[in-house]
Amino acid sequence: MKYLCLVYEEDAKVNALPEDESSPIADEDLDFLEELQRSGQCLASARLQPAESAATIRVHNGSVFFSDAPVGPTERLSGFHLINARDLNDAIRIAAKMPRARLGFVEVRPLEECDPG
Numbered sequence: 001m002k003y004l005c006l007v008y009e010e011d012a013k014v015n016a017l018p019e020d021e022s023s024p025i026a027d028e029d030l031d032f033l034e035e036l037q038r039s040g041q042c043l044a045s046a047r048l049q050p051a052e053s054a055a056t057i058r059v060h061n062g063s064v065f066f067s068d069a070p071v072g073p074t075e076r077l078s079g080f081h082l083i084n085a086r087d088l089n090d091a092i093r094i095a096a097k098m099p100r101a102r103l104g105f106v107e108v109r110p111l112e113e114c115d116p117g
Contacts, residue, residue: 032097078100
């Protein structure tokens with residue numbers, strides 16, 4: 001099954017992290033991604049640009065509302081990993097190893113496969 005692991009970072013933790021601690025986490029993150037790719041479990045993965053570059057669009061009663069601010073004030077979606085896993089427990093096991101989970105949390109969601117035909 002395919003699972004999307006959404007990586008959220010807490011602003012307070014990220015901002016309080018000294019450089020000598022943030023660099024090793026970034027290195028661990030790259031090593032972890034390489035491991036996922038070697039195992040064939042990684043389908044796609046990316047870090048996102050800072051939340052300040054986000055645009056938020058809402059549609060309500062046919063009207064479109066736009067904001068050039070991120071959605072949440074304390075936790076920011078910072079990246080994702082699209083993975084293959086045997087089941088939800090396997091996906092949770094993989095997500096628990098993600099180094100950036102220490103800076104916030106990882107939301108694991110199964111994909112709903114769509115058949116356009």
